[in-house]
Amino acid sequence: MNEKSLIKLIKSTLNSGYIGDDCAYLEDLGIVVTQDSLVEDVHFKRDLITPFQLGYKTVMVNISDICASGAEPKYMTISLSLPDTVDENFVKDFYEGAKKASKDVKIAGGDLTGSDKIYISAAAIGSDDGRKISSRANAKAGYKLIVSGEHGNSAYGLCLLLENNVTPTERINNKFISAHLMPAAQREFSKAIAENIKDDYAMMDTSDGLADALIQIAQASGVRLEIDTSKIPHDPVVDIDTVLYGGEDYQLVAAVPEYMLKNLNAYTIIGDVNTGNTGLVIDGEFYTDIDSKLYKHFKE
Amino acid sequence: MNEKSLIKLIKSTLNSGYIGDDCAYLEDLGIVVTQDSLVEDVHFKRDLITPFQLGYKTVMVNISDICASGAEPKYMTISLSLPDTVDENFVKDFYEGAKKASKDVKIAGGDLTGSDKIYISAAAIGSDDGRKISSRANAKAGYKLIVSGEHGNSAYGLCLLLENNVTPTERINNKFISAHLMPAAQREFSKAIAENIKDDYAMMDTSDGLADALIQIAQASGVRLEIDTSKIPHDPVVDIDTVLYGGEDYQLVAAVPEYMLKNLNAYTIIGDVNTGNTGLVIDGEFYTDIDSKLYKHFKE
Numbered sequence: 001m002n003e004k005s006l007i008k009l010i011k012s013t014l015n016s017g018y019i020g021d022d023c024a025y026l027e028d029l030g031i032v033v034t035q036d037s038l039v040e041d042v043h044f045k046r047d048l049i050t051p052f053q054l055g056y057k058t059v060m061v062n063i064s065d066i067c068a069s070g071a072e073p074k075y076m077t078i079s080l081s082l083p084d085t086v087d088e089n090f091v092k093d094f095y096e097g098a099k100k101a102s103k104d105v106k107i108a109g110g111d112l113t114g115s116d117k118i119y120i121s122a123a124a125i126g127s128d129d130g131r132k133i134s135s136r137a138n139a140k141a142g143y144k145l146i147v148s149g150e151h152g153n154s155a156y157g158l159c160l161l162l163e164n165n166v167t168p169t170e171r172i173n174n175k176f177i178s179a180h181l182m183p184a185a186q187r188e189f190s191k192a193i194a195e196n197i198k199d200d201y202a203m204m205d206t207s208d209g210l211a212d213a214l215i216q217i218a219q220a221s222g223v224r225l226e227i228d229t230s231k232i233p234h235d236p237v238v239d240i241d242t243v244l245y246g247g248e249d250y251q252l253v254a255a256v257p258e259y260m261l262k263n264l265n266a267y268t269i270i271g272d273v274n275t276g277n278t279g280l281v282i283d284g285e286f287y288t289d290i291d292s293k294l295y296k297h298f299k300e
Numbered sequence: 301m302n303e304k305s306l307i308k309l310i311k312s313t314l315n316s317g318y319i320g321d322d323c324a325y326l327e328d329l330g331i332v333v334t335q336d337s338l339v340e341d342v343h344f345k346r347d348l349i350t351p352f353q354l355g356y357k358t359v360m361v362n363i364s365d366i367c368a369s370g371a372e373p374k375y376m377t378i379s380l381s382l383p384d385t386v387d388e389n390f391v392k393d394f395y396e397g398a399k400k401a402s403k404d405v406k407i408a409g410g411d412l413t414g415s416d417k418i419y420i421s422a423a424a425i426g427s428d429d430g431r432k433i434s435s436r437a438n439a440k441a442g443y444k445l446i447v448s449g450e451h452g453n454s455a456y457g458l459c460l461l462l463e464n465n466v467t468p469t470e471r472i473n474n475k476f477i478s479a480h481l482m483p484a485a486q487r488e489f490s491k492a493i494a495e496n497i498k499d500d501y502a503m504m505d506t507s508d509g510l511a512d513a514l515i516q517i518a519q520a521s522g523v524r525l526e527i528d529t530s531k532i533p534h535d536p537v538v539d540i541d542t543v544l545y546g547g548e549d550y551q552l553v554a555a556v557p558e559y560m561l562k563n564l565n566a567y568t569i570i571g572d573v574n575t576g577n578t579g580l581v582i583d584g585e586f587y588t589d590i591d592s593k594l595y596k597h598f599k600e
Contacts, residue, residue, distance in 0.1 A: 003412050006391055013395040014407050024408035026375055026425070031329055033408060035377040035423055039415045042381075075326055077335040079421045081342075091306055095313040107314050108324035108333060111421070112303050115339045121379045121411070121421030123335055125326070 002291070020220065022204060023069035023126065025133045031074075032126045032133060034065035040118040048161050051090045053181040054120070055097030061207065062124035063105060064185040064250040068205040070134045070194030071126030073105045073187065078122045081115035101182075131194035134203035139221035139255035143201070143273040148189040148252045148266065151210050152238040153179035155246025176235075183250040189267065193254060196263035203254040211244040211290050213253050214280050221255070226281040227271030244282070245290070302591070320520065322504060323369035323426065325433045331374075332426045332433060334365035340418040348461050351390045353481040354420070355397030361507065362424035363405060364485040364550040368505040370434045370494030371426030373405045373487065378422045381415035401482075431494035434503035439521035439555035443501070443573040448489040448552045448566065451510050452538040453479035455546025476535075483550040489566065493554060496563035503554040511544040511590050513553045514580050525555070526581040527571030544582070545590070 011019045018024040023032035038044060038058055049057070059076060066073040078098060082090070098107060105124070157176030160166055171177050186205075193203065202221060204213040210232070218225045234243040255273050279288040311319045318324040323332035338344060338358055349357070359376060366373040378398060382390070398407060405424070457476030460466055471477050486505075493503065502521060504513040510532070518525045534543040555573050579588040 006388060006412055009388055009391055010395050010412075013392055014399055016407060018406065018408035019410075021409075024375070024377065026408060029329070029331055029374065029425070029427060031331065031425075033375065033377055033423070033425060035379045035410050035421070037379045037381055037411050037413050037419075037421065039381050039413050039419070041416070042414045074329065075324070075333065077324065077333055077423060079335045079337045081337055081339050081419065088306060088309055091309055092313055095310050099314055106318065107316060108318035108326060109321075110319075110335050111337050112306055112310075113337050113339050114342045115417075115419065116341070117416055119337070119339070119381060119415070119419045119421075121335070121337065121419075123333070123377060123423035125329070125331075125333060125425075127329060 021069065021136055022065040023071065025069065030128050032066060032069045032071040032128065033123060034062060035121060035123040036061050036065060037119065037121040046118065049181055051093035052097035055094035056101040056182050058120050058122050059098045059101035059105070060183050060185045060250060062122045063187070064205045064207065066124050066126035067185050067187055067190035068134065068203050068252060069126060070131050070190055070203060071128050072131060072191070073124060073126050075106050075108045075125045076102060076122055077108055077110045078120065079111040081113045081119040083116055083118065084114070086118065132197050132201070134201055134254070136202050136204055136217045137220040138200040139202040139217050139223050139225070139273045141223060141273050141275045142257070143255040144258050144261065144269050145225060145227060145271040145273065146254050146256060146261070146267045146269050147210070147232065148186040149249070150233045150235060151206065151249055151251055152234050152243035152246045154183060154248040155242050156238045157181070180248060183248065185250055186252045189252050192264050193256060193260070197256060197260050199257050201254060201256045203252055206249045206251045206253060207247060209245045209247045210253060211280065211282070215287065215290050217255060218278055218280050222278050224274045224276035224279055224281065225271060226274055229283050231268060231270045233268050321369065321436055322365040323371065325369065330428050332366060332369045332371040332428065333423060334362060335421060335423040336361050336365060337419065337421040346418065349481055351393035352397035355394035356401040356482050358420050358422050359398045359401035359405070360483050360485045360550060362422045363487070364483070364505045364507065366424050366426035367485050367487055367490035368434065368503050368552060369426060370431050370490055370503060371428050372431060372491070373424060373426050375406050375408045375425045376402060376422055377408055377410045378420065379411040381413045381419040383416055383418065384414070386418065432497050432501070433494070434501055434554070436502050436504055436517045437520040438500040439502040439517050439523050439525070439573045441523060441573055441575045442557070443555040444558050444561065444569050445525060445527060445571040445573065446554050446556060446561070446567040446569050447510070447532065448486040449549070450533045450535055451506065451549055451551055452534050452543035452546045454483060454548040455542050456538045457481070480548060483548065485550055486552045489552050492564050493556060493560070497556060497560050499557050501554060501556045503552055506549045506551045506553060507547060509545045509547045510553060511580065511582070515587065515590050517555060518578055518580050522578050524574045524576035524579060524581065525571060526574055529583050531568060531570045533568050
């Protein structure tokens with residue numbers, strides 16, 4: 001069974017209306033909450049990422065989910081499970097990285113246990129104060145599809161890392177490797193939309209790839225999304241398959257009414273939300289599913 | 301480095317005032333948050349607990365932390381990392397157990413990833429609405445030390461399980477094994493205190509054992525706790541070392557002013573908070589530390 005089938009099974013077992021978005025919106029408490037795990041040899045390899053970068057990425061991955069909801073990131077908890085082979089320098093460097101990434105988001109607690117491999121699970125909490133919260137089910141015909149930043153850099157950076165001839169300096173200075181190891185959550189893009197929009201809207205991060213996020217929005221909203229790949233911001237060295245299907249960029253993609261674009265500084269329109277069969281039209285070609293093209297982790 | 305030294309290191313790295321209690325109190329949002337992980341072969345063995353029981357226990361362990369804070373448990377997220385050898389029946393049974401334990405607490409999301417062993421991390425959120433939140437630093441001389449329920453049953457149950465001659469029926473009907481596999485968070489005890497108390501107070505759950513909770517309260521509050529072991533509720537077959545140092549009962553221990561005991565139905569006074577050297581006096585013997593006597597997990 002794949003992840004999506006299992007999530008369906010969990011939803012039906014719990015009979016929960018919450019599971020589906022990057023964050024759960026707990027309206028009575030005025031907060032959103034998310035939890036994401038990073039597992040050694042599934043999501044990262046110890047020799048390809050420093051403890052500092054791992055702490056940094058753990059925080060950004062979770063803050064990115066909060067940003068996808070439109071909420072203001074406020075607090076995090078981090079649970080670390082560590083093998084005996086990991087010493088206190090790992091823990092110190094990990095939390096230095098976490099602190100660097102979290103800025104004004106407070107790391108308020110967590111848990112520390114033993115394990116065979118490094119398991120990291122973090123939860124993040126955001127506030128809806130003055131913000132309108134997104135849902136991937138809220139895309140409407142007539143809306144514009146917009147994205148933040150460049151796409152495909154992280155997957156391209158992972159390829160460079162796996163090629164194994166990367167010097168330590170390149171790991172720090174190379175824009176693609178940096179995009180993979182130390183991604184940046186799109187807090188300003190999220191804030192500009194969530195503070196200014198009056199209507200329901202859809203927003204997701206591109207943790208599983210841009211095309212996957214678009215398909216999720218199309219399916220949840222029951223709409224037809226049409227995109228023009230020539231409009232997607234990307235570095236010229238990155239091919240369009242990596243731009244569409246490479247994961248872990250932690251950019252944002254949103255479906256919003258056109259009136260609110262005037263409130264945004266940095267965005268790119270990549271397509272439109274239309275009526276018609278539910279799915280994603282990429283340069284005129286219609287897809288209801290892109291599972292076969294999805295970015296794969298090291299092992300799955 | 302042991303867990304406590306590492307937590308000190310994390311606190312100093314983050315310069316965080318939050319880390320220390322079972323829950324972090326996020327006053328501006330009116331909530332408390334906690335995160336706890338259960339790792340295969342560290343906290344549980346797959347052949348000694350069913351998936352249903354594991355889901356049940358995951359929820360109770362986290363709700364217990366919320367109860368220790370005095371907050372009302374409201375929401376949870378659960379992150380599951382599973383090996384390929386685990387099928388959809390495991391996931392279904394796990395969430396059936398989680399649902400059974402959570403009752404009105406809503407499971408609002410989480411994450412699902414691959415891994416080598418089963419790794420579970422859950423976060424729980426509670427509301428401070430109408431409740432006074434505890435801190436282990438709030439015990440004051442003159443307060444009474446009170447506990448909920450029986451102590452030592454879970455550790456005794458674990459011994460029975462490890463003896464390996466337990467039939468499936470005994471696993472369900474045996475009170476000690478049930479206390480270990482399907483503990484009950486003390487929601488009523490917590491609520492009765494938190495809704496009725498006016499002063500600051502200390503409360504912890506006994507996840508790491510009763511004596512450990514008392515030492516933590518003594519150290520954080522800078523007080524001398526004195527207990528009489530003959531007063532601690534326990535089954536006659538459980539020896540006093542297991543009562544004091546056995547973990548995972550998920551009972552509550554609190555230091556509260558005497559005036560508020562009239563609002564409680566079910567509690568036992570086991571001692572007093574006094575001035576004097578910081579530490580724990582057990583039947584007249586003074587301890588500043590009980591690390592050598594602590595309950596050990598399967599591997600640590």
